[in-house]
Amino acid sequence: QSVLTQTPSASGTPGQRVIISCSGSSSNIGTNTVNWHHQLPGTAPKLLIYSNNQRPSGVPDRFSGSKSGTSASLAISGLQSEDEADYYCAAWDDSLNGWVFGGGTKLTVL
């Protein structure tokens, strides 16, 4: 059971906008910033969004993040086939004194 909660799956058609949500608590998302990682099939995770809504260099602006209270969300607009991947939210947890992840959301592009 993951500390952060994500819906297991999401889907959309090319060009659509999809939102992936992540729910936590006061000891993690409520206090600290949220990061999002994506993992293409058979590859290592890669940082997608940091500090709730910042994109590392090279990440398209189709990807955006937001946070409110103890929840966060990742929005992907202009969905493309190469966006098909697993998406994980992450945050530092002050009670556990460690990084915690969501269980992951598998995004399917129909």
Added chain:
Amino acid sequence: DVQLVESGGGLVKPGGSLTLSCAASGFTFANAWMNWVRQAPGKGLEWVGRIKSKDDGETRDYATFVKGGFYISRDDSRNTLYLEMHRLQTDDTAVYYCATEDIMISGVGLDYWGQGTLVTVSS
């Protein structure tokens, strides 16, 4: 470019031990906080632990499931991170990734990841 290359994975019997390595390049390893994260087959990401830099006291933090069975160390002269695993059980079977923390920008979190090394615990 930042590069992290894990090695040392393989097949080990329940109750056995294994040491993983992560060779780092492309950044100042001695200043970096380093993490281990694992992923069981078909499952999500699970943080194992981290070690801070020597300047930050080389403090170690571990996930609650570790319970003294794992030990993280570093050799800054070799730009290498280690994960010693003892008393391994079948549910420790996973791909183990090393990851940097806050290399890109302060406060960014786990920013660069290696390609992972597979540990299989089976009799």
